Amino acid sequence: MDHFHYGFFILLGLYHGVNPGMGWLFSVAIAMQRESTKTIFVSHLPIAIGHLLSLIATIVIYYLISDIITPKVSKVFFSLLLIGFGVYKLIDRSHFTWTKMNVNNYDLALWSFLMASSHGAGLMLIPGFNYEGDHMIHHLEHFGFLALGVHTLAMLITSIILAFTVYKLIGLRILRSSWINFDYIWSFVLIIGGLFIFFV
């Protein structure tokens, strides 16, 4: 991994961590329900595991597909996939149904997996895998492990800091004053990622 890769995966980790739909807000709600600061930290383990599993599933599929098509075709295919998914998420605003507040660790990991998968969190990382940078990637497994590890760690730390800050210091008013529509931004990041794959 070069500087670009570290920057890319960490930046998207920060972005996923900040997104209230990826876990920190759920963590705050559970902590409030249980009146337990510890819950902020404990609940983040299954959230991170679910997120990571979704990314692994996506990237494994990415490698499988990359293996059977030429790099040129791959470039076009994944570029269109990301742009298409981004546009699709802009148009179709529906989302998977989840109504359970009383969650155990397994539920929370499943929720996080579904949330990451349905939003295409793994897809968003593909440009980082597609871009080889200055050095040829010789050990894909090693690279993939490091990339997803760095990303998930960045996401986890960001999410915990946010959850803790909102729970302990700022309070929930921030939801009213500082909410931005993450779905729109999410779609544009996917589309930019698709363009990046195509042109770089």
Place this chain on the structure above:
Amino acid sequence: MGMTADQTFYPTPKMAMEAPPEEVAYIATLNVHGKPDSLCTVDVNPNSSDYLKTVSELSLPNIGDELHHFGWNACSAHLCPYNPHPDVERRYLLIPGLRSSRLYIVDTKDDPRNPKIIKTIEPEELMEKTGYSRPHTIHCGPEGIYVSALGGGSKTGEGPGGIFLIDHLTLDIKGQWENDRGSQYYAYDFWWHLGHDRVVTSEWATPDLFENGLNLEAAVGGKYGHKLHIWDLKTHNHLQELDLGKENQMVLELRPSKNPKNTYGFVGVVVNTQDLSASIWTWYLDKGEWKIQKTITIPAQPAAAEDLPAPLKQFGAAPPLITDINLSLDDKFLYVSCWGTGELHQYDVSDPFNPKQTGLIEIGGVAKKKAHPSGAPASGGPQMVELSRDGKRVYFTNSLYSSWDDQFYDDIKGWFVKADVSENGGFELDKDFFMDFGDQRTHQVRLQGGDSSSDSFCFPNEEN
């Protein structure tokens, strides 16, 4: 769909009490003289030149809908953390026709003072897609828009009533909500404990028992609903039934604690067939099991036979008939409509098992027929009661259901009034606030931006 959060959404119930005062109120009015029902928009801003005027009347395109408990497409539940979407706007009112099984959807966004119909779901479509008829109550929630329906999916409405879902984005019917309905057959109100994944439903009756008026014989025989049902919000399965006893006829409005951490709520019983009293019950969770106990009894009031309407002459008493209740967003005050005796009670329910009466308003009533303090005569009695989010203003109307109105009151005339709540309890009618609707019978009131029975919350109150 906006870029920012709808500013009428609040994460916690206590935070919602900081909401600004409403400027308009929407009132469903019913016509029985061959004219269509209407949605009236009333200016309730004392600083407006249109104060206490109906600024628009949306006359519906059909006759005989019998509008009931309409509600919003979206509310504070869109902040629920497992799927936060506060960018969805509170803009559409879904208005069910209880008699016609038709559902209107009106848009309040472009001009909140002049809502317009944007979609109508016809009875045939509603029955076919849901297996239900007689839509009654609307609540926005975690899976979209939930609608209770009192009858099965046929013209006569036989079969169990229940809940169906409407997609909050497309506003199309999604279908029946129940997975395993267990012992549930009657439907009426429903609400939930979002922090505990539990739904509570109540029982009025099937259409054969209410469309042609109250069937006294059936009530005495215990044929109307007398149970609550507890469900799993996620699996849509019936978990438990709570039987209040056959003598407690018609278990209607459900008001769970607004704080999602809590596991109790209040429900009103219309009449006890043994002594004509009405009652409030508190349900609660006790070591994994839901239980219920009576916490308020309101006795019937003796009255001379000549002062009473025909069905009540034999009893020599006016039954309170609790038809609606409302709970403040801080779970402190419970408002109870006694439509029969013409009273609105206020209780301090800080201790939900030991309510203390803190206020009483008298207006109308089958025997008392008490006028409004403005001097205006008031037929009917306090019925649909709505409370502003800050808990300071109580609005209420007087019509119940056309055929029942006619049994208990001669020639009921619609009105809309307001009471002001004192800081530490107690309330009184605003003597300058009386709106006469004449032949239009007033029913549910919804306040602009939400009210105390329009929203549910996923976050417990913050401690500060």
